[in-house]
Structure formats: C-alpha cells, structure tokens
Amino acid sequence: MKKIFPGLILLTILGLVTLSFEGVDGTYELSxxxxxxxxxxxxxxxxxxxxxxxxxxxxxxxxxxxxxxxxxxxxxxxxxxxxxxxxxxxxxxxxxxxxxxxxxxxxxxxxxxxxxxxxxxxxxxxxxxxxxxxxxxxxxxxxxxxxxxxxxxxxxxxxxxxxxxxxxxxxxxxxxxxxxxxxxxxxxxxxxxxxxxTYNSKYDKVMRKEAGATFTEREQKGLEVFRAKCASCHKEPLFTDGTFRNNGLAVDTNLNDGGRIKITRNIDDSLKFKVPSLRNIEVSYPYMHDGRYKSLQMILFHYSNGITDSKTLDPALKKGLNMGEDDKRNLIIFLKTLTDISFIRNKAHADPNRY
Amino acid sequence: MKYFLIIIVTFFLSDCFASNFRIKLSHKFSDEVFALNEKTYTSVNNEELTFSRLKYYLGNIVLNYDNGDSYTDLVRYHLIDLDNPETMILELNNVPEGNIKTIKFSIGVDSLTNSNGLMEGDLDPLKGMYWAWSSGFINFKLEGSCVNCESNKEFTYHIGGFIAPYQSFQTTLVAVEQEVSDKDVAIEMIVNIGEVFLENKASLLHKVMSPSKTSKCFSEILPQMFSIKL
The missing domain is CATH 1.10.760.10 (Cytochrome c-like domain)
Incomplete structure (x- = not known):
C-alpha cells in the first residue's frame, strides 16, 4: 500500500515548483x-x-x-x-x-x-x-x-x-x-x-548551572558513584570514551560474537565491544551488544556480581565494581537525569510524513 | 577568418599532443577470450571453471617515456566491470608525443583514498566495491563456480584491505613499445584471469571476503595478469 504524504503540498507559483514540508516550526519551503x-x-x-x-x-x-x-x-x-x-x-x-x-x-x-x-x-x-x-x-x-x-x-x-x-x-x-x-x-x-x-537533559542543565536546575540529594550521590565507578569508560560529556572493551559478559554460545577481533584480527581485541554512550539510557533498553539485559538493575548486578573473567577482560573490572545497594539505587536515579525529553520528542527528528 | 583560426588552433594542438590515447583491456583465460556466464575454462590444475562476476579497480596510470618524461592519467581510479563493456576502454586525453616504454598502474585503491571517506563516481560506495561492515574498498572481485569440484562448487574472492599488515593494494609496471605522434593511439592490454588459478585451486580456496593474510597473498598474484600485446 502506497503511503500518502499529507505534509507535502506541491505549489506551482510563477512557474517555480517548490516542495513544502510541515516542519517543527510550521511549514517551510525547500527552495x-x-x-x-x-x-x-x-x-x-x-x-x-x-x-x-x-x-x-x-x-x-x-x-x-x-x-x-x-x-x-x-x-x-x-x-x-x-x-x-x-x-x-x-x-x-x-x-x-x-x-x-x-x-x-x-x-x-x-x-x-x-x-x-x-x-x-x-x-x-x-x-x-x-x-x-x-x-x-x-x-x-x-x-x-x-x-x-x-x-x-x-x-x-x-x-x-x-x-x-x-x-x-x-x-x-x-x-x-x-x-x-x-x-x-x-x-x-x-x-x-x-x-x-542530545545535550539538554537535566544533567546538562545542572552542569551548565542553568537557573532552577539542581540535582536532588540522591541524584547528586548517584553522580558521585558514577564518577567513581563508571566515568573512566563512560566519559563525560559524551558518556563514552569511544574505546572498545571487554566488560566481562559471558559469551553467548549461539551468537559466538568476538566483537572487535572481527575487524582488527588482533587476538587482544577478542570480545571487545564499543563503550556505548549512556545518554538517554532510560529509554534505550535492552542493553549490551546483544541486548541481554532488560533493565538498569540487571546491568549493575552484572558489574558488581556477574563479571566473567577472560584474557581480554578490562583491568578495571577484574574484581567487579564494588557498589552497595544504596549506591546502585542512587546511580540509577542519576542515570535517569541523562534523559533528554526535548531530544526524543523533537518533531524535527520525527517522520516527515507525520510531522 | 573564423576557419583560419580553427585551422591554426587545430594545427597547434596536433603539434603537441596525440588527441587520444586508448588502452583497451582484453580479458583472457590463458589463450581463450574471457566472458562471464558463458564458457567453461579449464585451469592448469584441471578445474573446470565458470565465472559470474569480475570487477576491479585499475588506477594511478602513468605512461613513462624513453626520455625520462612521464604522463599521469587525470582520472585517478577506473572501475572495470565485465558486466559493463564501456569500462573496458580507458581513455587518456592530451597525451604528449614521444616513445612510451612502460606503463605503471595500480590494482586496487590506495590507503590514503581508503581513509578519505565518501567519494564520487567509480568510488561511490554503492558501486558494490565498498565493504559495508568494515570500511574500505574491495580492490578485486571475482566470483564463479568450479563445475567439476566435488562439493562447495562456488568461489567468492573479494580482495581488499588497506591497513597493515594486510594491505592488498598492488602497483605494477608493464613494458610497451609505443610511439605517440599526432594520431590517435590504441593499445591492447591483456588481462589473463588464468594467472589467478596457476597455484590457487577453487576446490581449496572457496572464500576470501575480508582483509587477511590470504587476501594479501592473493593480491600479490594480480599484477601477473597484466601484459601489453606488443
């Protein structure tokens, strides 16, 4: 079935044909x-x-x-x-x-x-x-x-x-x-x-010291846990350092995915995957390269108790991340301050056939 | 007066340049004409082979003269595609007069161009010669089937890679005796696909589809395919 394109109006004015989309700021013309x-x-x-x-x-x-x-x-x-x-x-x-x-x-x-x-x-x-x-x-x-x-x-x-x-x-x-x-x-x-x-989350507003933007006590504590435990790989402000690391996930024997070794053919890159950004993580589930974790709680359980050792395991994870239950709760509360509603609801990013 | 000017201009140009230098690529399998999807060719190892695809990059063409001068093709890379006959003729314009002794060229795309990101024309990523999963050009693509192989009849050779230690970009030099004067010149370059199967057996090597040691070794055979019909 052919989709109709309600936002598109063909205008013929003085012999000039211009296409018109209804953008977020109202209708604009493609000149x-x-x-x-x-x-x-x-x-x-x-x-x-x-x-x-x-x-x-x-x-x-x-x-x-x-x-x-x-x-x-x-x-x-x-x-x-x-x-x-x-x-x-x-x-x-x-x-x-x-x-x-x-x-x-x-x-x-x-x-x-x-x-x-x-x-x-x-x-x-x-x-x-x-x-x-x-x-x-x-x-x-x-x-x-x-x-x-x-x-x-x-x-x-x-x-x-x-x-x-x-x-x-x-x-x-x-x-x-x-x-x-x-x-x-x-x-x-x-x-x-x-x-x-995306750079207009609550976190960003607090960092920019915008009027009225402050962390709650738990968010602030969560930020401290984040900076102590996570920020070396999930580096601010992008929340990734762009590297490839083995974060101790047990190999899925169905997928048998070696990660970066496929590209570099270097044995030292076996089981390494890109450190993903944590921005908007609240609305990006499931997590990890194979989507194995459905919730942030499961991720934190993995990092504290579920690390599988192997030759290429990231050194920072050898002993797991030592976090108490309160730390984990605060960390999750902090991670939710990375959600940028203005980004995910921006109509200029959405389907031009609808918006 | 107008005609006079045209004559003068034509005379001037013809005095300095050959108007057209054409390299025609003739694909062969040993002594036979090479064609896709038609004939069966027998390799030196008695494998009966048919071919469904041959595409490769030929580029950086330099004509070397006996006096030490050289001429560089303005078009950096040509995509040769056996499904597209017009790609088999390479046109070099405004080639200076003289005696050409050798032609230097490359098979594949150099590492700098590979690192350049998006490109146009023959280097457009939609030409089927760019790896989707690991950025970089496929320098040489040969696909076909081994009719008398017992199993795994299909073979797929996608040769590429530009990062050490698996670079598969090759440069070669072929001898030629060609005088360039004021007339159009056409030379024939033989491309013998049989060379690929002198030591390589389709029954043993089914797939090369990523940069690797095998891919690099394969690329080292490719220059042997080219010669000029003297």
Whole structure:
C-alpha cells in the first residue's frame, strides 16, 4: 500500500515548483539550491570539537530535509517494508526498544542490538565493533545487510531515479548537477543524522548551572558513584570514551560474537565491544551488544556480581565494581537525569510524513 | 577568418599532443577470450571453471617515456566491470608525443583514498566495491563456480584491505613499445584471469571476503595478469 504524504503540498507559483514540508516550526519551503545556505553546527559549551568534517559536507536545510525523507522511507529496503527508522525510532532515542537484536525485512533477526543514533559528529568509529570509520558510509551496512534491509545498490539507485520526488530533491540539496547517486544520498543522510544531538537533559542543565536546575540529594550521590565507578569508560560529556572493551559478559554460545577481533584480527581485541554512550539510557533498553539485559538493575548486578573473567577482560573490572545497594539505587536515579525529553520528542527528528 | 583560426588552433594542438590515447583491456583465460556466464575454462590444475562476476579497480596510470618524461592519467581510479563493456576502454586525453616504454598502474585503491571517506563516481560506495561492515574498498572481485569440484562448487574472492599488515593494494609496471605522434593511439592490454588459478585451486580456496593474510597473498598474484600485446 502506497503511503500518502499529507505534509507535502506541491505549489506551482510563477512557474517555480517548490516542495513544502510541515516542519517543527510550521511549514517551510525547500527552495532552489543555494550554495551559501549553510547552517552552523552548534557545539555545546564545554564539549570537545566534533570529529566530523563539515567542510566536506556542509549542512543545509535542503540536505537535512532530503536525509530525513530517506531515513523514513521504506523504499530503501528490498521489499519496501522497513526504513532506517524501523530500528531507529526517534521517540526511543533512535534505537529499537524491547528488541534484543536488530530486526529486518521478512522478520529476519540480526546478530547485534541496534545502537542509538545521537551526537555522532563526535565519533570516528561506528557499530559495536568499530568496523565503520566514517559516518558517511555507515548507512551502507544496514542497507545491504541480509538481516536488515537487504537492498541491492543498483536497484536502490533505480528506485530513487524513477521516483517522482527524489531527483528534484537531490538537485535542491546539492545543485543542478547532482544526479541521484550514493555519494549524494549518503551525504544527505549524514546531514540529517548530524542534527540528532542530545545535550539538554537535566544533567546538562545542572552542569551548565542553568537557573532552577539542581540535582536532588540522591541524584547528586548517584553522580558521585558514577564518577567513581563508571566515568573512566563512560566519559563525560559524551558518556563514552569511544574505546572498545571487554566488560566481562559471558559469551553467548549461539551468537559466538568476538566483537572487535572481527575487524582488527588482533587476538587482544577478542570480545571487545564499543563503550556505548549512556545518554538517554532510560529509554534505550535492552542493553549490551546483544541486548541481554532488560533493565538498569540487571546491568549493575552484572558489574558488581556477574563479571566473567577472560584474557581480554578490562583491568578495571577484574574484581567487579564494588557498589552497595544504596549506591546502585542512587546511580540509577542519576542515570535517569541523562534523559533528554526535548531530544526524543523533537518533531524535527520525527517522520516527515507525520510531522 | 573564423576557419583560419580553427585551422591554426587545430594545427597547434596536433603539434603537441596525440588527441587520444586508448588502452583497451582484453580479458583472457590463458589463450581463450574471457566472458562471464558463458564458457567453461579449464585451469592448469584441471578445474573446470565458470565465472559470474569480475570487477576491479585499475588506477594511478602513468605512461613513462624513453626520455625520462612521464604522463599521469587525470582520472585517478577506473572501475572495470565485465558486466559493463564501456569500462573496458580507458581513455587518456592530451597525451604528449614521444616513445612510451612502460606503463605503471595500480590494482586496487590506495590507503590514503581508503581513509578519505565518501567519494564520487567509480568510488561511490554503492558501486558494490565498498565493504559495508568494515570500511574500505574491495580492490578485486571475482566470483564463479568450479563445475567439476566435488562439493562447495562456488568461489567468492573479494580482495581488499588497506591497513597493515594486510594491505592488498598492488602497483605494477608493464613494458610497451609505443610511439605517440599526432594520431590517435590504441593499445591492447591483456588481462589473463588464468594467472589467478596457476597455484590457487577453487576446490581449496572457496572464500576470501575480508582483509587477511590470504587476501594479501592473493593480491600479490594480480599484477601477473597484466601484459601489453606488443
């Protein structure tokens, strides 16, 4: 069944056709391509400089709009049933809650838990094993994975070229010579993804000393536990140090996932996975690379009592994290201050066919 | 006057450059013409092989002259795809006059380009020559089937990798005797796929699909495929 596109109105005024989306700020128009129409990427106060090279792909309103449309388009999967947003839902921090492993077309199930999409301008490795080293080529993985969208690249280009909307949208985003291609498609997707930034949680407001923002006593104690026990890997403000570590999970003998060793072929990387960010962790369950834990309580039990030793186990976890029950409760209360409602409810991030 | 100017300009250009230098790639399996999905070829190890895909990057072409000069192709990388006949002809423009003695080129994509992120044209990640799971180009892709193998008939060779110790980027030099004057030049480069199966047996090596020692060793065979028909 073909989806209707209620937000899209085709206007023909004085021979100029403009596409109109109902964005979060009301309706805005996609104008003709103007190379100087670039947007400035905001770096929050106290944050490091982003790693993404914006000079190679400057953000524009039209580029972001094209990326957003692609992100929500089922046509990008082989049988046109799933879009990127199928596993990366805006209102659950761009991950797929209640799904341990990624879910693709024909109910195929992948081998790893869907990672959240947020603050990706500050990363230079992607996926649980860091196999992808550039944000612009990241979407190629789910697009072509048998377990996910299982799309043939040539067929994808054919579909986009024969669409009534895309060829024009590519030109509006990248200029009159921009034909439909992977090059422009991936740039547009990056542009949309680079707008998915979260730094307005209660934690952020307290750190910025915003008026009225204060931690409760338990939140403050939780922050102290966090800084003592967790922050060396889950480094502020991104809540990850971007490294790959073995955090002592017993090997799932069905999945037999060696993690980063698959990429580096270095035995020292066996069972190592990316340290994920903890931002919006409250709405990102289940947890770990294979989604084995449903709750924050289970994670803390793992770190205090459930560490499995092995050659590559992170040294900081050799004895487990020594936390009392009160520490754990306070820590969980603190972790919930990382939830950024303005991020997960931002309509500019949501399905453009609906908002 | 207009015609006179055109004649002068044409004369000037033709005095300095060959208007067109063409390298035509002729794919062979030993002495036979190589084609996908059609013929069965017999390797030196008596394996009967059919092929369904051959794609590879050829790039960084440099023509070396007898006087020490050289000419570098402006197009950095060409994707050769046996399913797409027009990719079998490489056009080099404004090649200077002289005697070309050798042609230097690479098979695959260099590490710097691999680290460059997203690229256009023949290097577009949607060309099927970019690994989705571990960023980097596939330099050489050969797929097919061994008809008389007992089991595991299919073979899939995706050769790539740019990070030490598994770099599979190869550069080679072929000898040629070619004079370039003011006329178009076309030379034929033989690409003998049979070379891949001199020591390698499809019955033993079914899959190479990630950067590894095997992949690196495989890439070292690839330059042997190329020669110029003198």
């Amino acid at each position: 003709d391509y103007t190379p100087d129409d670039t947007l400035t990427f905001v770096v929050p106060e106290g944050w490091p400089q982003p790693l993404y090279d914006f000079d190679k792909n400057p953000l524009t309103k039209n580029g972001i709009a094209l990326g957003r449309k692609l992100f929500y388009d089922d046509m990008l999967s082989r049988d046109s049933t799933v879009s990127c947003a199928f596993c990366h839902l805006s209102y659950t921090n761009f991950t797929h809650i209640d799904h341990k492993l990624s879910h693709g077309i024909e109910d195929r199930i992948g081998t790893r838990n869907t990672l959240s999409i947020m603050n990706l301008a500050w990363y230079n490795t992607f996926m649980w094993d860091g196999g992808i080293t550039n944000l612009d080529v990241q979407p190629l993985a789910p697009l072509t994975s048998f377990f996910e969208m299982d799309m043939d690249p040539d067929e994808l280009i054919t579909r986009l070229e024969s669409s009534s909307e895309y060829p024009k949208l590519f030109k509006q985003a990248f200029g009159k010579d921009a034909d439909v291609s992977g090059y422009y498609m991936f740039r547009a997707m990056s542009q949309f993804i680079l707008t998915l930034n």
